[in-house]
Amino acid sequence: MRSILCCLLALMLVFPCIAVGENADQGDLILEEVRVELAELVSRPLPIDFSGGFAPMADGYDGDFFYQDPTIQVSITYNETKEYIEGYKGRNMGYWVADIKIGDASQLRTAAAESFSTETTLPVSDIANRVNAVVAINGDYFARHKEGFAIRQGTLVRDKLKGNRDALLIDEDGDFHVYHLPEKGSLSDTVDGKKVTNAFYFGPILVENGEVPKKLPNFTFLKPDKYYARLALCQVDRLHYKIILTTMEQDYTLGIRLKDFAKLCQAEGAKIAYNLDGGLSTTLFFNNKRINEQKKVNFRSIPDIVYFASAWNGEE
16 A cells, blocks of 8 residues: 555545566556545636646655645546457557546646647646646647647637537536537537637547547548547546546557547547547656656657646645
8 A cells, every 4th residue: 555645634545555467478567556535525616727636745645646735636548458469469559547536627727838829839748837737638639730720728719610520628527529520610619508718620530429430531641540649538427527638658658549449439438538649759757757768768748738737726
């Protein structure tokens, strides 16, 4: 058992441990997080603007892959499997899963390298540290394409739909809403009477209502039939999310084909899973370092991130 954070407001004790799953036939390595259930996290709304969250508590980290304070819990696991790989002997498919629970929807946020009106790019680490991200990922590479629909922190920054990609809208309650190839004029800054805080235009939709779509769009830029590094933002339940990403370590692990990535997200319990930028952009940032593909040196700088912030200022 790991050491436990004590005296956290409104939380039950959490007893995490890392276990290595044994599967001699498959050679799979599975890091498993074992813990009891959390009580409800504290709701501390953050402003819906481009400010960041509160700095994570130094003693909130427990090991390399776990963080907790009264407003947020993040648990990260790494897995390897031979499933989804055909014709590659001696190779595995490696993937990371970040399981995230927050006390308030405002803790799911976005940030730009400079602003959403420029094409400036920076490493994920630079943007994430500026806004005090607990965990961060690359976004939809907003600056690379000029069409689509984009809302960032409640501000509409682009409305140029062409019906050529799927869209994800996140409402003020933190719930996901997905749209297949929306046409011009079909989306707005509200959904079901709720204000949209963030909207993305990349896709495709990988899981909807817990099911994989019968047919995924064949966007060539996604290299759907290639074993590729991919990243998805998923909603599991109310204020409960997962980030799922595959790795491509040279001569060791492969990426994944798009249709199989959708199945993986479904298997991980996603009710809604939405594909974001992958390839060299694929980044999972936690505890002041990039978690995935640490052996690589040349990472792509990006214009925007999605991140989860702490709302805990240390005062009850």
